Amino acid sequence: MTAPAHGPASYFPAIEKKYGRPITEWKDLIGTSPLTKHMELVTWLKTEHGLGHGHANALVAHTLANDTT
Structure with missing residues (x-):
């Protein structure tokens, strides 16, 4: 069984x-x-x-937090 996603990634299935x-x-x-x-x-x-604020925020937060460049 996979652990549920937390933080911004928890929005990903809905996005x-x-x-x-x-x-x-x-x-x-x-x-x-x-x-x-x-x-x-x-x-x-x-x-x-056309993204909603919460979805856009989750994507940006997750992307910037994982940016290794």
């Missing part, structure tokens, strides 16, 4: 279901964006891609 894209695709979009600040990226996902 994939609601917006029809895999999380890796969203993370790639965030990673290739010229924007670098958390709230700039959240606003961009909301305005350009």
Whole structure:
């Protein structure tokens, strides 16, 4: 049995279901964006891609926290 996801990753199943894209695709979009600040990226996902605030925030938080570059 797999442990349930915690933190931002707990939103991932709902994000994939609601917006029809895999999380890796969203993370790639965030990673290739010229924007670098958390709230700039959240606003961009909301305005350009139609994500809700919580979903956009979860994706950005998880992506930036795992950015090793």
